[in-house]
Amino acid sequence: MNMSDFSLKYYQNAYLKEYESTVVSCEENKGLFEIVLDDTIFYPEGGGQSSDKGYLDDSEVVDVQEVNDRVVHYCKKPLETGKKVVGKIDWRRRFDNMQNHTGEHIVSGLIHKLFGYENVGFHMGEVIQIDFNGPLTDEQVREVERLANETIEANVEVVSLYPDVEELKNIDYRSKKELKGQVRLVEVPEADVCACCGTHVNSTGEVGYIKILSCEKHKNGVRIQMLSGNKARKYMNEVYRENLAISNMLSAPMLNTSEYVRNLQERNGQLLSELNQFKEKYLYSLMSEIEDGQKLCLQFIKGFDRISYTKFANSLLESGKGKVVGILNENANGYEYLFISREINLREHVKAINERLNGRGGGKDNIIQGSLKSSEEEIREVLEEIFG
């Protein structure tokens, strides 16, 4: 049996939650037991859809893969060959996969129908990710989502077809690769026909809800992230809770939170600019207290931006406070430094400063800058020695 063996139970009836089969073989490998059954309701990972999980009797099934045309159940406990066992799949996980796989077909089919693009990559993880080989505008994405949810409302039957070679020639369907042997087509009337070996819901109404979460440029096309059904509702509930929290914090109406946040950002920008003006004024207020004509005029400050303290350093140099002016601006990682001078070649000293004070940086003859990881005391001592 293999994934194109469409007589397997999960193809015959995707809604079987429990099924009795006979153990054909059981082999231990790397701490797990690889169990093959005569038939199974467990879907093996494939075609972008993740595997089922569940139990065979009391042996937990942690993964299911197709290996050499056989469906292998990776289990925690061994089961005797020839024994009849009851398989139970994790139905929540399976039904989430069915809702999301059918949802993916509806969206891919509509995009193909409306814009002629192919689904060139598909992955079902926490969210469903689909790559298309052409661009889509935000408006087009909204239109696809609207039509996808209309397809759900129409509650049409999702049909599996097993056409023979001749019939297949006359059917227009989507497929990622050349197919050999019996082909299974999954049809969503008015939206899609696609070759597929995954599990699907019986009617589109069961998909419940489709939400396209994002659409971003990817290679020559776009990458869409989406969710369907229960997973989509859970996700949107989280988004709702986040928005509710923002709404409460800002006393903003639920449908107007972004405008309130934008206003907050603008206000924050204004405050920062006002704060910087005050900080600069504070720096200049220090000028009168600083002694004139020092060899080294060293200023330890905290939390200033580079532009402000560079201006301050130039003012100190111009007003003759020192032959060398040094600014040490404390931040979370230590100190940023800036030294300027017209008379002393600073570049000749930068290596010694960095080496002795655990720093890095460089510059030109009359200006050097970088960062230091040393205490104020150590910095004063070393710099006095070099420039004092």
Ligand SMILES: [Zn+2]
């Ligand atoms: Zn599919």
